[in-house]
Amino acid sequence: MTNNKQKIFQLISSINLGGAENVAFHLSEQCLVDSPTVAEFTIVELYRSHTDYANAKRIELKEKKIKTYSLFKGNKRLSLIFAPFVLLKLFQKEKPTIIHSHTDLPDCVLASTIRLMNLFRMTVPKIIRTIHNTALWPTNPRLGLYTEVAFQNDSIVGVSKAALEAYFKIRKDNQLTISPQNKVIYNGCNLPLATDIEIDLNPNKINILFCGRFEYQKGVDVLIERIKTINKLYADRFHFYFIGDGQLVENVLELTKEYDNVFRHSAIASISNKLHHFDFVLMPSRFEGFGLVSVEASFSKVPVIASKVAGLNETLPEDWSLWFDLNNEQELVSIFEKIANKEVDLKQLKEESFTFVNTYFAMKIMIEEYDKVYCQSLLSINN
Numbered sequence: 001m002t003n004n005k006q007k008i009f010q011l012i013s014s015i016n017l018g019g020a021e022n023v024a025f026h027l028s029e030q031c032l033v034d035s036p037t038v039a040e041f042t043i044v045e046l047y048r049s050h051t052d053y054a055n056a057k058r059i060e061l062k063e064k065k066i067k068t069y070s071l072f073k074g075n076k077r078l079s080l081i082f083a084p085f086v087l088l089k090l091f092q093k094e095k096p097t098i099i100h101s102h103t104d105l106p107d108c109v110l111a112s113t114i115r116l117m118n119l120f121r122m123t124v125p126k127i128i129r130t131i132h133n134t135a136l137w138p139t140n141p142r143l144g145l146y147t148e149v150a151f152q153n154d155s156i157v158g159v160s161k162a163a164l165e166a167y168f169k170i171r172k173d174n175q176l177t178i179s180p181q182n183k184v185i186y187n188g189c190n191l192p193l194a195t196d197i198e199i200d201l202n203p204n205k206i207n208i209l210f211c212g213r214f215e216y217q218k219g220v221d222v223l224i225e226r227i228k229t230i231n232k233l234y235a236d237r238f239h240f241y242f243i244g245d246g247q248l249v250e251n252v253l254e255l256t257k258e259y260d261n262v263f264r265h266s267a268i269a270s271i272s273n274k275l276h277h278f279d280f281v282l283m284p285s286r287f288e289g290f291g292l293v294s295v296e297a298s299f300s301k302v303p304v305i306a307s308k309v310a311g312l313n314e315t316l317p318e319d320w321s322l323w324f325d326l327n328n329e330q331e332l333v334s335i336f337e338k339i340a341n342k343e344v345d346l347k348q349l350k351e352e353s354f355t356f357v358n359t360y361f362a363m364k365i366m367i368e369e370y371d372k373v374y375c376q377s378l379l380s381i382n383n
Helices: 019-030 052-063 076-094 104-119 141-149 161-173 220-234 249-258 292-299 329-340 346-360 363-382
Strands: 006-012 039-047 067-072 098-102 126-131 155-158 182-184 206-213 238-245 262-265 280-283 304-307
Touching: 006 019, 006 076, 006 104, 019 039, 019 052, 019 098, 019 292, 019 363, 039 076, 039 104, 052 067, 067 076, 076 104, 098 104, 098 363, 104 141, 126 161, 126 363, 141 161, 155 161, 155 363, 161 182, 220 238, 220 249, 220 329, 238 249, 249 262, 280 292, 292 304, 292 346
Parallel strands: 006 039, 006 098, 039 067, 098 126, 126 155, 155 182, 206 238, 206 280, 238 262, 280 304
Antiparallel strands: none
C-alpha cells in the first residue's frame, strides 16, 4: 500500500441483516478494485449489534481486511446523542477522505458530527448519501429537518426512483436546495451460490419465507394477521418461516406458539445463498427504498409475493401476478388460494423474474456506477 491511501467510511445503523447494510458491505468488498486510486474501506456502525450474524460478519470483514468500528454500545436511540462525539474523534484519528452514509439514522448522526466539525473549524470529509427509503422521517419530521439542514451539495444516490423522489420531497417541503449531484443506482445482487441451510424444511409443504427486520415498515404486524386467516383455510398446506429480528419479535414468537406451521429463526449469514430452499418469499412491506431481498429471490428463481408499494414495485415486472394490496386482506388470501390449488405457473414466474432482475440489478452494474461516484468525489478532492 502507498502512503497516499484514501479512506472511505461506510456509515450504517448496525451490522445486521438489511438491504442498506448489504450494499455497504458489497461496496467495501468490491468497489475501486481496479481503480488506480488506492482506497481503504471501513464499516462504521452507530450502535453495536450482538447477534450471531453480526459477530460472524465482523469476522468475515476482518478476514477481508475491512475494518469495523462501533460508535455506541447501547441502543439506537441513545446512539443519536452519543455517537456523533465518538465519530468526531474517529474522524480526527483516521482522517477519512469520504464518508458514505446509508439511511436516516446514520444521516442524523453525521449531521450532528458536521455541526461539531464546523464548530471546531475542522475539514469535513466529502459526503455521499445513499437514500434507501421512500418515506423519510415520517414519524419525526422535526428530526428530519434537523438532519437535512446540515447537508448542502453532497453526492446523492437513490436506490430507486421512488427513493430519490423521497429525497426531493423532503428538501422541497423544508425549502432546502436539492443537490445537483443526484442519480439512481439500483442495488446490485450477485448470483446466489446455492449453499446449504441450517433449517429442516418439510418437502411435503409449501415453504414460505419472510426474512429481514421485524418492523412496522416491513408489514410484519399485517402478515401475522394474514397468516391467521390463511391457516383457517390451508393450515395443512403451508409452512411459514420468519428469519430475522426486530421490535415485533415477541409478536412473531406468540404466533409460533399458536400455530405449529409457523417458525422463527435468528438472522442467518449470507441468507441470499439459501433462498433457493424455499418455495416463495413473502414481502408485505408498507414502504421500501428498494427491496433487495426481492431481487435476491428472483436471482435464486424463487417467486416473490409482494405488496405493490413504491420502491418495491421497481424490483419485479409491472404485470407481476403475485402483487397484492397490503390493506386488502382478500388479495393476499387469493394468491395463497391459487398457490394451494396449483393454479400458479411456477416455471414461467421463475424465468420471468430472473430475466427482469438480470437486466437491471446485476452486481456488476451497481459496482461500476458507485465506482464512478467514488472516483468523481476523489477527483474533486485532489483538484
